[in-house]
Every structure is written in structure tokens, then in C-alpha cells.
Amino acid sequence: MALSRTSHIVTAYGEELDQLADDLARMGGLVETQLEKAISAVVRRDASVKPDIKAREVQVNALQVDVERRVLRLFALRQPLATDLRMTISALKVATDLERVGDLAKNIAYRAGDLADYAPVALTQQVERLGAIVIKQLREVLDALSSADVEPAVRVWHSDDEVDERYNTLVREMLMSMTEDSGLVGPGVHILFVAKNLERIGDHATNIAEAVHFMVTASPLVEDAQS
Amino acid sequence: MALSRTSHIVTAYGEELDQLADDLARMGGLVETQLEKAISAVVRRDASVKPDIKAREVQVNALQVDVERRVLRLFALRQPLATDLRMTISALKVATDLERVGDLAKNIAYRAGDLADYAPVALTQQVERLGAIVIKQLREVLDALSSADVEPAVRVWHSDDEVDERYNTLVREMLMSMTEDSGLVGPGVHILFVAKNLERIGDHATNIAEAVHFMVTASPLVEDAQS
Numbered sequence: 001m002a003l004s005r006t007s008h009i010v011t012a013y014g015e016e017l018d019q020l021a022d023d024l025a026r027m028g029g030l031v032e033t034q035l036e037k038a039i040s041a042v043v044r045r046d047a048s049v050k051p052d053i054k055a056r057e058v059q060v061n062a063l064q065v066d067v068e069r070r071v072l073r074l075f076a077l078r079q080p081l082a083t084d085l086r087m088t089i090s091a092l093k094v095a096t097d098l099e100r101v102g103d104l105a106k107n108i109a110y111r112a113g114d115l116a117d118y119a120p121v122a123l124t125q126q127v128e129r130l131g132a133i134v135i136k137q138l139r140e141v142l143d144a145l146s147s148a149d150v151e152p153a154v155r156v157w158h159s160d161d162e163v164d165e166r167y168n169t170l171v172r173e174m175l176m177s178m179t180e181d182s183g184l185v186g187p188g189v190h191i192l193f194v195a196k197n198l199e200r201i202g203d204h205a206t207n208i209a210e211a212v213h214f215m216v217t218a219s220p221l222v223e224d225a226q227s
Numbered sequence: 228m229a230l231s232r233t234s235h236i237v238t239a240y241g242e243e244l245d246q247l248a249d250d251l252a253r254m255g256g257l258v259e260t261q262l263e264k265a266i267s268a269v270v271r272r273d274a275s276v277k278p279d280i281k282a283r284e285v286q287v288n289a290l291q292v293d294v295e296r297r298v299l300r301l302f303a304l305r306q307p308l309a310t311d312l313r314m315t316i317s318a319l320k321v322a323t324d325l326e327r328v329g330d331l332a333k334n335i336a337y338r339a340g341d342l343a344d345y346a347p348v349a350l351t352q353q354v355e356r357l358g359a360i361v362i363k364q365l366r367e368v369l370d371a372l373s374s375a376d377v378e379p380a381v382r383v384w385h386s387d388d389e390v391d392e393r394y395n396t397l398v399r400e401m402l403m404s405m406t407e408d409s410g411l412v413g414p415g416v417h418i419l420f421v422a423k424n425l426e427r428i429g430d431h432a433t434n435i436a437e438a439v440h441f442m443v444t445a446s447p448l449v450e451d452a453q454s
Contacts, residue, residue: 075307096320
């Protein structure tokens with residue numbers, strides 16, 4: 001794993017860092033799938049996805065506990081410094097963000113069940129488009145993490161504006177539809193919360209982008225640093 | 228600060244841990260005030276609170292950066308072990324939760340401005356009651372943190388069920404009102420998001436409770452451990 005591509009000769013220490021990177025990669029893969037399934041469930045108003053999503057959440061949570069255990073062990077036994085220290089701290093942060101993304105994806109999937117009680121809502125397509133952007137963000141930032149590559153991480157960080165813009169448009173249009181047709185209030189509120197959860201997942205993708213930037217460059221990714 | 232009440236004789240190391248605890252206490256105080264002001268602003272539908280909330284958020288964010296800097300420094304120069312290691316890791320986690328609480332409080336305050344555009348909504352009182360419980364949770368868990376006291380932390384952890392119950396009731400009633408009166412769709416959605424933000428702040432209070440438990444006992448606070 002490039003996340004742990006440091007100057008270590010193959011040692012037990014290097015292996016421990018590799019295992020940490022593997023845990024994160026597995027968490028990332030799981031939450032990415034969670035999110036794809038959740039959005040697809042919302043689009044199809046399909047409640048049947050719940051048990052699968054729940055099972056995957058258990059795995060994600062177990063991996064987060066594992067990451068925290070490994071990080072504590074590394075600090076206690078290896079006292080990492082410089083790049084390794086930043087990598088270890090970043091792993092802890094990224095695991096927190098990924099656990100939260102998994103949780104938000106679960107919430108989205110559960111709303112699919114609620115939406116199944118109503119007739120289809122026209123604005124679901126906009127949710128699908130917003131979801132596609134957020135999935136892309138998540139995938140790109142996870143790739144940037146595993147390859148320890150700053151440039152794509154910064155790109156993800158900037159793309160958050162597009163997510164916010166689309167989210168705001170969706171909210172505006174949904175509120176208008178709900179005001180005109182009271183039958184849309186129930187499903188509309190679920191759609192609004194799904195959209196909010198997607199917008200939050202975008203925020204977590206930018207958090208991960210910041211962690212990658214800090215891990216590689218030792219400096220924070222801030223507004224001023226933008227080109 | 229009891230957070231750093233360890234076996235250290237007064238040393239530079241002990242002072243560094245004290246400063247970390249002070250940062251967290253200051254962050255806690257700031258976000259508690261943020262939350263009180265935000266809820267009061269929603270109840271009074273008062274948009275004037277925005278600049279004050281924004282200024283405080285800048286302070287909270289600066290403190291989080293400071294905590295992270297101090298934690299990295301401690302890891303790099305002091306290689307904390309046992310209690311100190313758990314305390315240092317917990318500080319990092321609690322700072323993340325407090326920064327997020329500040330952010331959610333800011334979102335609540337901003338909704339106050341949106342609500343000012345509409346006539347008063349009856350269900351605002353329920354938001355106030357939900358807010359009062361969440362403020363109490365936050366205050367108690369911050370006290371538990373600064374006194375390194377597990378018992379009140381566990382109590383806060385259990386009280387989250389009450390928050391969830393009140394939140395669900397509020398959502399149900401708000402949806403009913405919005406369906407009956409389309410004039411309530413706009414303010415109703417803002418109230419729903421305020422309630423959701425409060426419920427999330429309750430979740431962060433339970434996260435902090437878990438961090439206190441782990442810091443003091445070295446074991447995680449899990450469902451099975453409940454009495």
C-alpha cells in the first residue's frame with residue numbers, strides 16, 4: 001500500500017503500517033458500496049436493501065475499532081515520528097470520517113424504505129445526479145489516499161462547491177413542489193434529508209482530502225492555499 | 228485540570244497535557260454558549276445572532292487546530308503511554324466532536340434567520356424542549372470530561388434514547404401540520420432540520436461520553452456494558 005510507502009525496510013513496524021492502510025482501504029471499499037446501494041435503493045424506492053446495508057455497517061464499525069486499536073498499539077510500541085506520525089494520525093481521522101459516511105449511507109438506504117410508502121417523486125432524478133457526484137468524490141479521494149497523491153485530493157476538495165450548489169437547487173425546487181402539492185410533503189421531506197446526507201458525505205470527502213494533504217505535505221489544506 | 232490529573236510531578240510534559248485540557252475546556256465552553264444562543268435565536272426567530280455565532284465559530288476552529296498541533300507535538304516529543312496516551316488520543320477525538328457541535332449550532336442559528344421570514348410556528352416550543360435536553364447532555368458530558376468522571380458520562384450516554392424519542396415525535400407532528408397547512412412547509416422544513424441538528428448534537432455528546440469512558444477505564448463503552 002502506497003499509504004505506508006516510507007523508508008522502512010520490511011519490518012514488523014512496516015507491516016503494522018501496511019495493515020492500517022489495508023483496514024482503511026477495506027473500510028473505503030465498504031462505504032463506497034454502501035453509498036452506491038443506498039442511492040440506487042432511493043431511486044428505485046426499494047426497502048429490501050436494509051438487511052444488506054445493516055450487515056455492511058457492522059463490518060465498517062468493526063474495522064473502525066480495529067483501526068483505533070492498531071493506532072493505539074503503534075503509538076504505544078513504535079512511537080512513530082515525522083511521516084509515520086502524520087500517517088498514523090491521519091488514519092485515525094479518515095477512519096472516523098469513513099465510519100460516518102457509512103452511517104449516512106445507511107440513513108439514506110433507510111429513507112428508501114420510507115419512500116416506498118409513497119408514489120414516485122419527480123425530483124428523485126436530481127438526487128441520483130447529486131449522488132453520482134458524491135460517489136465520484138468519495139472514490140477519487142479514496143484513490144488519492146491509497147496512492148498518497150495530493151493533486152487529486154485537492155481537486156476533490158474544490159469540487160465540494162458543485163455539490164453545495166446542486167444541493168441548494170434541489171432544496172429550493174423540492175420546497176416549491178411541496179408547497180404546491182401537500183401530497184408531496186411526506187416523500188419530499190425524506191428526499192430533503194437524503195440530499196442533506198449526500199451533501200454531508202461530500203463534506204467528509206473534503207475532510208479526507210485535507211487528511212491526505214496533511215499526511216503528504218505536513219501542512220494543512222486551507223482556502224489560501226488554493227490556486 | 229482533572230483531565231490531566233496524572234502521576235506527573237509538575238513538569239513541562241504535565242504542563243503540555245494541562246494546556247490540552249484547557250483548550251478542550253475552552254472549546255466546550257464556546258460551543259455550549261453557541262448552542263444556547265442558537266436555540267434561543269430559533270425560538271425568537273431572531274436573525275441578528277449570525278455575526279456573533281460566526282465569530283465564535285472562528286474561535287472554536289482555531290482551538291481545534293491548536294489541539295491538533297499540541298497532540299502532534301506531544302506524540303513527536305513525549306511519546307505518551309498508558310493513561311497519557313489515552314488522554315491524548317481522546318483529546319483529539321473530543322476536539323473533532325466539539326468542532327462539529329459548533330458547526331451544527333451555527334447551522335441552527337442560521338435557520339433562525341430563515342424562520343424570521345415566516346409567521347411563528349406552534350411547534351417551536353418542542354424544539355426548545357429538545358434543545359434544553361441536548362444542552363444539558365452537552366454540559367454534563369463536558370463536566371464529566373473535565374473531572375474525568377465515568378459515572379455521569381455513562382448517564383449522558385443512556386439519555387440519548389430520550390432525545391431520539393422526542394425528535395421522532397417532533398418530526399411526526401411537524402409532518403402532519405405541514406400536510407394540513409401548506410403555509411407551514413417552508414418554516415416546517417427549517418424546524419425539521421433544526422431538530423435533526425439537535426439530535427446530531429446529542430450523538431456527539433454520546434461520542435464524548437465514550438471518549439471519557441475509554442480515557443478513564445481503557446475499555447470501550449458498549450451496549451453490553453450497560454447496567
